[in-house]
Amino acid sequence: MEQEIQTVRERLAASDEQPLAMVQSFGCQLNMTDGEKLKWLLLSMGYGLTEEPEQADLILLNTCAVREHAEDRVFGHLGQLKPYKQKKPGLIIGLCGCMTAEEPVREKLKASYPYVNLVVGTGALERLPAMLLEILGGKKHSVDATVQSAPSEELSQVRSCSFKASVPIMYGCNNFCTYCIVPYVRGRERSRDPKIIERQVRELVSQGCKEIFLLGQNVNSYGKDLPDGIRFPELLRRLDAIEGEYWIRFMSSHPKDATPELIDVICNSRHVEKHLHLPVQSGSDSILHAMNRCYTVKKYLETVRYARSRVPDFALTTDIIVGFPNETDEEFSATLGLLEQVGFDNVYSFIYSPRSGTKAAQIADHTPAQVKTVRMQQLLAQQRETSTRLYRRFLGRTMQVLFEGVSRKGEPWLTGKSTEGVIVEAKGDPSRIGTFADVHIEETKNWAVLGTILD
Numbered sequence: 001m002e003q004e005i006q007t008v009r010e011r012l013a014a015s016d017e018q019p020l021a022m023v024q025s026f027g028c029q030l031n032m033t034d035g036e037k038l039k040w041l042l043l044s045m046g047y048g049l050t051e052e053p054e055q056a057d058l059i060l061l062n063t064c065a066v067r068e069h070a071e072d073r074v075f076g077h078l079g080q081l082k083p084y085k086q087k088k089p090g091l092i093i094g095l096c097g098c099m100t101a102e103e104p105v106r107e108k109l110k111a112s113y114p115y116v117n118l119v120v121g122t123g124a125l126e127r128l129p130a131m132l133l134e135i136l137g138g139k140k141h142s143v144d145a146t147v148q149s150a151p152s153e154e155l156s157q158v159r160s161c162s163f164k165a166s167v168p169i170m171y172g173c174n175n176f177c178t179y180c181i182v183p184y185v186r187g188r189e190r191s192r193d194p195k196i197i198e199r200q201v202r203e204l205v206s207q208g209c210k211e212i213f214l215l216g217q218n219v220n221s222y223g224k225d226l227p228d229g230i231r232f233p234e235l236l237r238r239l240d241a242i243e244g245e246y247w248i249r250f251m252s253s254h255p256k257d258a259t260p261e262l263i264d265v266i267c268n269s270r271h272v273e274k275h276l277h278l279p280v281q282s283g284s285d286s287i288l289h290a291m292n293r294c295y296t297v298k299k300y301l302e303t304v305r306y307a308r309s310r311v312p313d314f315a316l317t318t319d320i321i322v323g324f325p326n327e328t329d330e331e332f333s334a335t336l337g338l339l340e341q342v343g344f345d346n347v348y349s350f351i352y353s354p355r356s357g358t359k360a361a362q363i364a365d366h367t368p369a370q371v372k373t374v375r376m377q378q379l380l381a382q383q384r385e386t387s388t389r390l391y392r393r394f395l396g397r398t399m400q401v402l403f404e405g406v407s408r409k410g411e412p413w414l415t416g417k418s419t420e421g422v423i424v425e426a427k428g429d430p431s432r433i434g435t436f437a438d439v440h441i442e443e444t445k446n447w448a449v450l451g452t453i454l455d
Contacts, residue, residue, distance in 0.1 A: 001154055004129035005044050011136055012046040019057040021047040026074060027064025029251065030215050031097055033166045034125065035062045036157035038096065041128055043158065053084055056091065058132075060118070063097035065185050067353040071099055078113050085115045092135055094118030096125070101147045101185035104356055118142055122171075122186055123149030148172070148187035153196060163210040163434035164404070169197055169235065170216035175254060177281075178292045178359040179321065179352065182217050191222050194230050198238055205244040210402055210434060212239070214250040220257030233261045240269040245436065247402065247419060248272045255280060256295045258303050267310045275315035275345070275421035276307065283338030284331035287324050291360070297338060304342050313393055315420040316342060320349040322379060323372030325365035332375050336382055345390055345422065347383045351376055384446045391422070391444040398454065399424060401439045403432045415448075423448035 012019050021042040025035030038060055039049060050056055061077060064070040078093075085091050093116050099105045100121045109116050117135050120128055123146040131142040159165055172187040173180075201212050216222060222232040239248055248271050253262075255278055266272050278300075282288050285296050307314040320335060339347060351372050354361040399418040407413035412427045418439075425448055426439050432453070443450040 001126050001129060004133060005041070008129050008132055008136070009044075009046040011133075018046070018048045020050040020055050021058040021060070022050050022053055022056040023060045023062060024077070025062040026070055026097070027066060029166055029213060030168060030171075030217075031062055031064055032160075033157065033168055033215060034097065034122070036159060036166075037125055037155040038062060038128070039158040040156045041125070045129055045132070049158075053081065056084075057088075058092045058094070059084075060094045060096055060120075063095060063099035065098035065102060065105075065181050065355070067350065068355070069353065071105070074099060075108075075113075078116065082113075082115060092117050092132070094120060096120040096122075098122060098181070098185035100145050102181075102356065106143070106145065116141075119145060121145040121147055123147050126152050126154055147185060149190075153192075163208065163402075164213065165204045165209045165211070166213040166215050167197060167200055167204070168192065168215045169219060169250075170222050173217040174221065175218060175294070176292060176359075178290065179324065179355070181355040181358055184357055186217060189218070189221055189225055191224070191226050194223070194226070194228075194235055194238065197235065198242070201239050201248075202242050205242055205246050209246060210436065211247045211249060214239075214248065216250075216252070218252060218254045218257065219250050220253050220259075220262065233259070233265045236262075236265045236269065236272055240265075240271050242271075246271055251277055253278050255300050255303060256293070260306050263303070263307045263310055263314075273419045273421060274311070275317065275419070277317045277319075277421075278303065279319035280338065281319060281321050282324065282327075282331070283335035284327075287327060287331050287335075291321075291324065297334075300338075301341070315345050315422070317346040317348070317421060318342075318344050320347055320379065321352050322349055322376045323352045323367055323369075325352070325354075325360055325363040326367055327375075336379065339379070339383065339386065343386060343390055344383070345420070346387060347379070349376060349379055349383075388444065388446040391446070391449055394422065394441045394449050395444060396441065398438050398440050399449075399451070400436055401426070402436055403428065403434070405433055406430060425450050426453050428453050 023035050023038050025031050061074055063074045081093055095116055100119050118131055121144055124144040127144050134142045170191040172189045173183045174189045176183050204212055220232050223230045280300055401416040401418050401424045403414045403416035405415055407415040407425050413425055414428045415425050418424050424439055438454040439451040440454055441449045441451040
């Protein structure tokens with residue numbers, strides 16, 4: 001790869017002006033991290049970066065395929081780029097990310113978007129320099145839709161934030177939930193070397209990073225494919241031993257692999273944030289079975305009870321899919337009942353979106369879209385009441401907060417998150433952004449708590 005990078009750099013150096021590249025990422029945090037790797041590659045090859053498409057000589061869309069809406073957005077953006085290509089025929093347009101793994105998408109590109117020059121798979125990022133050389137050499141299209149590849153340690157990242165950083169610890173997924181396209185577009189599970197992860201986190205902490213976000217499609221499966229047998233709780237222990245003022249977050253966790261050992265590590269650590277995002281998806285065993293989630297409501301509740309036995313108000317958040325094919329009123333009611341029983345601080349809910357190639361997409365769905373919409377509204381209304389009630393437990397407490405920016409309300413209000421994962425807003429000077437502070441909580445909403453910074 002180094003030779004191709006150098007060759008591209010030499011070709012671009014012959015230009016009268018430095019060529020500019022634009023990277024636009026869609027979807028999950030792992031995609032954002034891939035976008036940072038793409039930016040590093042582009043800078044290494046001699047491109048400058050821009051956020052304005054009219055200035056760009058190269059535009060890469062780093063795509064998401066988890067829901068149909070995400071794909072529609074990408075195709076909409078591709079359509080908007082056509083006039084730029086007509087105005088500047090030398091403009092190179094590329095598609096990266098999860099959508100590239102879908103053959104129907106690649107066929108649609110050929111038929112409707114022939115001006116797309118590059119198709120770079122999730123497992124082919126390091127091939128971008130070689131593919132660019134082909135286009136710069138006169139070839140109209142270059143395609144490498146590789147999904148399954150060993151984690152590349154050659155690619156660095158251009159961090160978009162000075163005090164927060166994402167660190168992928170694994171790629172891919174072996175679970176094959178019937179609604180999910182991830183195993184098809186990200187491949188099977190591959191864990192990174194724990195020594196490399198530890199070194200990367202140590203470097204980030206030494207650079208002043210305050211929050212390290214460990215990423216994987218299922219972080220609880222980390223290490224199953226490694227010869228030394230290290231698993232995710234042990235990785236957390238090793239990272240927690242690094243000295244410094246920082247927090248560790250992680251996502252995503254699969255309930256079937258969430259063990260008491262993991263809960264113990266969270267509770268006993270100095271740096272791991274004191275909350276757990278544990279996607280349950282449904283409160284109905286029949287739906288969970290149809291989803292191939294490999295756990296029951298009873299098993300999920302055992303994990304919740306253990307967490308709450310360690311910390312009575314242990315903070316939990318979750319994901320819910322509303323309207324899985326042929327979900328009945330009784331099955332949906334079971335989901336509402338589970339949400340009430342557990343008491344989640346926050347719920348991220350989505351209406352089921354069929355993904356081509358998954359088993360669930362082959363099911364004839366007889367539940368009307370209007371019914372799914374009504375159920376979603378019902379769930380959101382219930383959760384707003386729950387969040388409002390649960391957030392009252394923080395009244396009068398002092399919470400440690402990492403301030404992340406200016407609130408939507410504008411200055412002097414700042415916004416950040418507590419170690420429990422709760423949004424906290426307080427009045428303060430913008431110089432506090434990127435730092436920790438203690439905040440005394442005086443007011444609660446259904447989405448955040450408000451307080452006063454204690455100097």
